Amino acid sequence: xxxxxxxxxxxxxxxxxxxxxxxxxxxxxxxxxxxxxxxxxxxxxxxxxxxxxxxxxxxxxxxxxxxxxxxxxxxxxxxxxxxxxxxxxxxxxxxxxxxxxxxxxxxxx
Amino acid sequence: xxxxxxxxxxxxxxxxxxxxxxxxxxxxxxxxxxxxxxxxxxxxxxxxxxxxxxxxxxxxxxxxxxxxxxxxxxxxxxxxxxxxxxxxxxxxxxxxxxxxxxxxxxxxxxxxxxxxxx
Numbered sequence: 001x002x003x004x005x006x007x008x009x010x011x012x013x014x015x016x017x018x019x020x021x022x023x024x025x026x027x028x029x030x031x032x033x034x035x036x037x038x039x040x041x042x043x044x045x046x047x048x049x050x051x052x053x054x055x056x057x058x059x060x061x062x063x064x065x066x067x068x069x070x071x072x073x074x075x076x077x078x079x080x081x082x083x084x085x086x087x088x089x090x091x092x093x094x095x096x097x098x099x100x101x102x103x104x105x106x107x108x109x
Numbered sequence: 110x111x112x113x114x115x116x117x118x119x120x121x122x123x124x125x126x127x128x129x130x131x132x133x134x135x136x137x138x139x140x141x142x143x144x145x146x147x148x149x150x151x152x153x154x155x156x157x158x159x160x161x162x163x164x165x166x167x168x169x170x171x172x173x174x175x176x177x178x179x180x181x182x183x184x185x186x187x188x189x190x191x192x193x194x195x196x197x198x199x200x201x202x203x204x205x206x207x208x209x210x211x212x213x214x215x216x217x218x219x220x221x222x223x224x225x226x227x
Contacts, residue, residue, distance in 0.1 A: 035213035037154075044204055044217035045146075045154065051211045088154055092212025097168045098144065098156035 002026055004089055004101035012109040019076040021104045023089030028069045033092040036065055036074045039103075040085045048087075049074060076106075084108055111135040111216045113205050118221030125195050129221055131188040131205030139163070139183035142208040145190050147201035148220075157203070158190065173199075195225045 003026040013019055023034075031052035037045040047056040049065035052072055062077040076083055089101040117129040131143070145157040158179040159168040167179055178191040188205050203221050206214030 033212040035211070037214075039154075044219055045214070046217070047213055047215050050209065050213040050215070054211075056213075056215060090154075090213070096156060096170055097159050098146070098212075100146075100154040100156065103153050 001095060002029060002091055002093055002099050004091060004099050006087075006089060006101040006104045008104060009102075010105045010107060012107055013079055014109045015079050015081055017079050019074075019079055019083070019106055021074040021076075021087055021106075023067075023072040023074070023101050025070045025072075025091065029091050029093060031068045031072070034065075034067070034072055035090045035092075037088045037090065038083075038085045039088065045088065079106070111207070113207065113216055113218035115203065115205055115218040115221035118203065118223045120224045120226065121195055122227050123196060123225055125225070126191070126193045127195065127223060129190040129192065129203055129205075129223070131190075131218055133186045133188065133207070136207070138181075138186040143181065143188045144206045144208055144214060145179060145188075145203055146206055146214070146217075147199075147203045147223075149198075149201040152201075155201075159208070160188070192223070195223075197225050199223060200225045 005024045007022045034052040036049040039045040053065045064075045066073050086103045086105045088103045091099045112134045114132045142161045144159050160179045176194045180189045205218045207216040209215040
């Protein structure tokens with residue numbers, strides 16, 4: 001069973017700063033099936049990145065994904081006020097079919 | 110425009126049953142795999158169940174196996190989750206999600222709250 005660990009748990013930053021979020025898998029996974037989501041309070045998650053590095057439709061280019069094997073990163077180049085939210089990584093595989101990380105909260109410093 | 114709209118949530122006693130629905134529009138529902146994902150209050154996301162196009166393949170999380178049943182009606186563009194033997198720990202917002210070719214959920218509904226309490 002694959003376990004996803006995200007760090008840090010909370011990231012306190014100011015608008016305009018760069019955010020770097022980490023997602024580590026307990027064993028090597030295919031980057032084809034690694035995704036990132038953003039969730040704001042009271043809202044459904046929103047797909048940001050699929051296949052580790054491809055931006056979903058309508059996602060600004062300040063969001064980027066990278067990584068392979070067991071280590072993946074979501075970067076936000078310059079934080080906008082609307083980017084303060086919780087971010088989850090997710091893997092699609094086997095048993096369980098979907099695994100989500102515990103999330104990283106990006107909050108206002 | 111792709112839309113997913115859940116309904117059917119509410120308050121139910123432990124041991125009770127509830128059926129969630131997810132109405133899809135704006136895309137060819139029958140060709141997509143669909144999923145249910147839940148989020149307990151103040152907690153993270155937990156995948157619940159998967160159904161492929163044409164209902165060929167179905168999967169469940171261990172936490173709901175034997176109690177929940179996923180189904181779909183392509184003629185009605187609808188996804189369902191029949192939840193039986195509900196427990197307090199099933200209390201959550203339940204989201205339906207459309208799966209893309211990369212195993213991501215590219216569209217989500219707004220969620221339906223299920224509260225299991227006496």
